[in-house]
Amino acid sequence: MNEIFMAYGSLFISAFIAATLFPLSSEALLLVLLKQQHSVFLLWLAATSGNTLGSCINWYLGKECLRWQDKKWFPIKPAQLARAQVHFQRYGLVSLFFSWLPVVGDPLTFVAGVMRVRFWQFFVLVAFGKALRYAALIGITIGIFSL
Template sequence: MSDALPLATLFASSFLSATLLPGNSEVTLVAMLLSGVSQPWLLIVIATMGNSLGGLTNVILGRFFPRREMTSRGQEKAARWLRRYGAAALLLSWMPVIGDLLCLLAGWMRLSWGPVVAFLCLGKALRYVILALATLQGMTWWH
């Protein structure tokens, strides 16, 4: 059986997980790691690519929002993080809810593309690497 369909499913799940739409990229990745559907490194790369592109979609969308006062405490808190740490705050772009907001605000604040892409992708990749290592280590421990 070809790896194309499972990999496309992982990519789609990872992309959607990085947007405001529902997705279960962690569950999908773990299930695929446990089933041995493909090489772990390939699954990590595909999940990272999908999730990073989803996060960058949020950055792009953020650039379309008009520049005006923030209306919620959450927005203001995320904006303070971005002002304080710059694009490095996007290492946390993998976090539920706050990560989406950080990506949107990075676009809204017009942060430089190079650092945004670098930190966002690094944060997403580290999350999947840690998840994969924990899953594979757990498989070894149980056997």
């Protein structure tokens, strides 16, 4: 039982951290656990929920960060923030569906918080995109393993 919890729990944590602004990937662990023949549904659920909740942390940090934008130590320059806001406004809410993309996905969820996107809209779009991504990754992996 403990081994099973460790498998799904470690995937959840890996996916959670991977969705924050820290550089980490959950895909390798997912593939290893698939190869070990753990429950496909539970792996999908652990990866999707961890990754979605990690993105929620980014949204919250983005929402709260503007209170310190006038401080000298604030890491985001006004021009960078303005540029990110312009890009987000151009592509709108639908861009959150692509929050699973490497490099741009994590900052996108942060900017959504800065832009004060309603949390329920954010959550639905991000969760849907990440769920489809992990389902596709699992489907492709199972297809390759079955060859």
